[in-house]
Structures are given as C-alpha cells and as structure tokens.
Amino acid sequence: MEVESGKRKWILVTLIILTLIGAFLYSYFKYGNQGISFVIGNMITILFWLLLIGVIGFILYFLFFYEKKINATEEVFKNISKESKVSCPDNLRNLYTAGDETHRSKKIGKIIGYSNRQNFKIMINKKEKNYQSEDCFLIKRTGNSVFKNLFLFFSKPILIRVPENMRDILQGDVKINCISLVKHGLYFYPNNIHLDFQTIDHTIYYEGERYVQIESISMLAPLVKKSIGIDYKDLIALEGKSGMDMIKDVMKGGAK
Numbered sequence: 001m002e003v004e005s006g007k008r009k010w011i012l013v014t015l016i017i018l019t020l021i022g023a024f025l026y027s028y029f030k031y032g033n034q035g036i037s038f039v040i041g042n043m044i045t046i047l048f049w050l051l052l053i054g055v056i057g058f059i060l061y062f063l064f065f066y067e068k069k070i071n072a073t074e075e076v077f078k079n080i081s082k083e084s085k086v087s088c089p090d091n092l093r094n095l096y097t098a099g100d101e102t103h104r105s106k107k108i109g110k111i112i113g114y115s116n117r118q119n120f121k122i123m124i125n126k127k128e129k130n131y132q133s134e135d136c137f138l139i140k141r142t143g144n145s146v147f148k149n150l151f152l153f154f155s156k157p158i159l160i161r162v163p164e165n166m167r168d169i170l171q172g173d174v175k176i177n178c179i180s181l182v183k184h185g186l187y188f189y190p191n192n193i194h195l196d197f198q199t200i201d202h203t204i205y206y207e208g209e210r211y212v213q214i215e216s217i218s219m220l221a222p223l224v225k226k227s228i229g230i231d232y233k234d235l236i237a238l239e240g241k242s243g244m245d246m247i248k249d250v251m252k253g254g255a256k
Contacts, residue, residue, distance in 0.1 A: 070215070072208035077186040079211075080159060084113030084138040089170065095137055095160065096175045097190075098168075103179040111174065112157060113138025116164070119203040132199065133164040137174075160188045163199065 027035030178190035
C-alpha cells in the first residue's frame with residue numbers, strides 16, 4: 001500500500017509539472033511574452049484563492065471539528081525528534097547502510113538530528129538488568145537527482161534507531177552495519193535486528209508506558225480536586241492570600 005501511495009504521488013507531481021509546462025508553451029507560442037504573463041497572473045490568482053480557502057477551512061476545522069487525541073507512541077516519537085535536534089553534533093553529514101558482498105552501500109539521507117538513548121533490552125546477569133545504548137538518527141531524505149530531491153523536500157524526516165555497536169565512528173558520513181532498513185511502528189531499524197523483540201518491541205512498549213505515567217502526574221491535581229468536589233471559590237480559599245489581599249481585608253475591616 002505504501003509503495004502504491006508513493007507511485008500515485010509521483011504520478012500526480014509529474015502530471016502537475018507537465019500541465020504547467022504545457023500551459024506555458026501553449027501561451028508562449030500563441031501569444032508570446034504576453035501569454036506567459038497571463039498564465040503567471042492566473043496562477044498567482046488561483047494560488048491566492050486556494051490559500052484563502054485553505055486558511056478558512058483550517059480555522060473552521062480547528063474550531064468545530066478538531067479534537068486532540070493522545071497517542072503515546074507518537075508523542076515519544078516527537079520527543080526523540082526534539083531531543084535529537086538539540087543534541088546533534090555539528091560534525092555529522094549523511095547516513096549510509098554499509099552493505100555487504102552482494103549489496104551495495106546506500107545513502108539514506110542527511111543527518112539533521114542525533115541523540116543517544118538506553119533501550120529496554122534486558123540481559124539477565126546475576127539478576128541484574130542491563131540496558132543497551134542505541135543511537136537515534138533523525139534523517140532528512142535526499143535523492144540522486146534534482147527532481148527526486150524536489151519531491152523528497154516535502155517529505156517528513158524519519159527516525160532510525162541503531163544499537164550503538166552497529167555503526168562506525170560519529171564523524172562526517174556515518175555507516176550502519178546492515179544492508180537495508182525495516183520499519184516497526186514509527187521507527188526504522190537495521191534489518192539484521194528485525195526479530196530482536198527486546199530491542200524493538202519492548203522498548204517501544206515501555207517508552208509509551210513511561211510517557212503515560214509521567215503525563216498522568218500532571219493530571220492528578222485537577223482529578224483529585226474534581227473527585228472531592230472542590231469548586232472555584234473553594235480553590236481560591238485553599239490557595240491562600242497574598243500580602244496585598246491581607247492589607248485590603250484589614251482596610252475593609254477598619255472602614256466598617
């Protein structure tokens with residue numbers, strides 16, 4: 001399904017580009033430079049109205065139909081993306097798969113974010129839990145042609161999670177010791193850990209569970225207040241008074 005969706009996008013982009021080229025050529029050969037100006041003017045007008053309709057539609061959707069739903073896995077994905085942009089060293093360039101005797105090395109894209117995490121891979125050693133370090137690479141996809149780069153420019157960055165011992169030195173171009181990537185949830189992994197359930201499945205599950213636990217803390221106070229029936233006036237009384245409020249009360253008492 002994802003491949004078919006990608007093909008449809010390529011076909012749509014190609015049709016739009018060919019239509020624009022055809023409109024420019026037709027207008028130029030029939031009306032000369034004046035025809036080109038006419039086409040550009042119409043395009044600007046159409047884009048303006050489409051933008052206006054889009055903004056109005058977005059506002060109406062946000063005000064009357066939008067409802068925020070918490071997806072723990074997606075929120076963890078966003079957190080890793082943010083932390084990788086903060087932690088990314090300045091000396092990193094592109095990410096590659098290393099390949100092997102029968103598979104060529106492949107450029108995945110430009111490294112725009114990097115962070116190091118401990119995943120939930122548990123190795124039993126004298127009843128102690130040891131956690132494996134992994135690298136999280138935020139990648140902006142790039143192509144080998146101008147047309148493909150233009151198409152990938154509008155694509156979202158991808159997150160690749162790699163056990164620390166499966167990549168070379170973090171300097172310049174970085175290679176992962178694999179021949180391809182596999183996708184689980186919102187993340188990509190080296191193909192040779194595809195069946196490592198502890199590294200992949202357990203980590204995704206427990207990261208989501210941890211996010212829910214931390215978020216639940218911020219909800220405890222309002223939930224407790226609602227459960228014991230505290231209203232707005234009671235809340236003001238519980239929060240106490242400032243020094244200015246106390247002076248005002250004294251002044252009111254003196255006035256009486």
